Amino acid sequence: MSKNADTAQAILTRVGGKANVVNAYHCMTRLRLTLKDNSKVEQEALKKLPGVMGLYDNNGEIQVILGPAVDNIYEEFVKISDVHHEDAIPENEDPELTEKPKITPKSILKGILNAFSASISPLIPLFVVIGMANVVAAIIGPTLLNLVSDTDPLYTNFYYIGQAILYFLPILLAMTSSKFFGTNRFISVALACIMLYPDMLTAIAGETGYTVYGITAPNVTYSGQIIPILLVVWVQSYVEKFLNKFVPNALKVLLVPFGTVAIMLPLEMCFLGPLGFNIGALLCGAVLGLYQVAGPVETTIVCAVVPFLTAFGVGRPIFFACLTTLMTTGVEFAYMPIAMVINNFIVMGCCTGYLIKTKSKEQKQYAITSLVANALGGVSEPTLFGIILPNPKTFLPIIIGGAVSGLYLGIMKVGYYSFGPSNVLSVIGFVSAENSANFINGCIAAALAFVVTLVAMLVLYKDKDEAPKGK
Structure with a gap:
């Protein structure tokens, strides 16, 4: 074997x-x-x-x-x-x-988070593609090296990659969410295509507006949106079940697919789509409002506890709200810089300090494995669950390192612009076509997270086998 x-x-x-x-x-x-x-x-x-x-x-x-x-x-x-x-x-x-599980606020929240996770997680590689394409465009374009203009085909090639994936994101989400909700994948994709169809959107945005079965469709653009299509596919799952239950077997091939689309058309264009868009807008407003009110205080607090939020899965609702902000505005300040970049460097600083301080050969080996997994693979769980959580003495160094780097993030207003690798190269997410200083400040914040946490570990951490001084 x-x-x-x-x-x-x-x-x-x-x-x-x-x-x-x-x-x-x-x-x-x-x-x-x-x-x-x-x-x-x-x-x-x-x-x-x-x-x-x-x-x-x-x-x-x-x-x-x-x-x-x-x-x-x-x-x-x-x-x-x-x-x-x-x-x-x-x-x-x-x-x-x-x-069937009992319906409680906790079960509802868990169901929503599971739907987001199952739908978005398979698309993470594409988010990385968007990030890397934007980074290449920023490097060769006027923002950094100025090798080509922003109208040069070499620049637009990479720029269009990111924009195309982002534009058709609802279609990609229809594919992944259909699996979670158990719908016909092709019907889900067709419903997403309808939401993005140029002639439909032009008619909706026209002076006279556009009606579906006599109901006026709100003027909403769905490209790059996450929540609207998830709501559509969720409701589609119930429509399909209803039709499959009552339509005779001999007519199912004809009536279930067409009936699903016919029923979903006014629901998605007049109710679910606009509702999802407004929910996303509210989430964006809440996250941005929190950052604008609290600023450096918010980033300091969140950064100090982000490894624990990650370990216990508490950060998922925050992540999805901020992902909506990132996809809508093109930049996110309150959580994504911390969760996607700084968390890794805090954990690596803690792991390096533990590697130096522990006297156990077995634990040193484990620390080396964990550090490599984090630095090269972007996987923090081995350190979180194998080193940090079992050792409360690591908590204070982590909080100190996180607080210092978070304070710097907030003061310098560092934003996260695009997905990059989750390892040490995650700082690529700080590259901005409009603000070249953002990348520099992001790298400084990441360095602070690693160095301050490492130094705090070296000064404050005592191994379990290490005797107190004077004894």
Whole structure:
């Protein structure tokens, strides 16, 4: 057996065997398991497995932190556990598993966050493409090196890449969200295409306006928008279920697809689309308003606690609100510079300090692995769950390093303009075609995050085996 197969088998054994596994999927670093009985999980034995960097229970979902190797281990896990590939849940007659969850504010919030995560996460590589294309355009264009003008084809080639992906973002989101909501993917994509159809938008923006079944459609532009299409696909899932339930089998091929589009047309153009647009505008206004009122105070506080927000998933609602701001305005100041860049450098500073201070050879090896994973792979979970959370003595250095770098971010008004790599090159996100100083100040903030956290670790952190002075 291969190393990945051995790891997958060892994990399966320690979570109660395949009879205990209901569902398995994974993100960039974690194998995520839904189990029948979590009490069967041998947590300590699981944590000690080679390749396992940590274990986290997220509202009953067991997350095994594996780092970049998770893809290959997941493939082996699926083969031996008899679960469906990706996130499909196998049929199960257990009433505890098939019973519909109670609707509570917590479950509603969780459902919204899950919908965002499932829809946006697969598109992260494209956000990186947008960022890198914009960076290349900024470097060769008038902003930095001035090698070509902003009308030169070499410049516009890269500029158009980013703009095209951003313009057709609703179509891409229709593809990913249709999988989460269980809709017909092609119908979802068609509904997104309607929202972006140039003639439709021209008519809506015209002096006389445009009506759908006699209802006036608000003048809204949906290119680059996130929330409107998610609302549309969500409602589409209920329309499709309704039609599939009542339309005779002999007519389903004809009436379900057409009926779905016919029913959804006024809903998306007159209600759901404008509602999603306004929700996005409110989120943008709230985030920008918070930053404008609090400024450096807000960035200082958020930066001081961002590793903990990341570790416990608390930052997801903030991230999605700020992502809407970034996509709408082209820049975000309140959270994205911190979550996408500074967090990495705080964690790397802490990991480097721990590597120097710890006396355990085993922990030094782990720290080296974690540091490489963070610096090159942009994966902070090994440090978060293997070093920071188990060691409260790391908390104060992290807070100090975060506060100092966050204060500088706020004072210098550093903005995040585009997605780049999540590793040490994440500072590329600070490159701006309009403000060249933003990149310099962003790099200084990142350097402060790393250096101040490292120095604080060296001064304040005491290893568990280190005896106090004078004894």
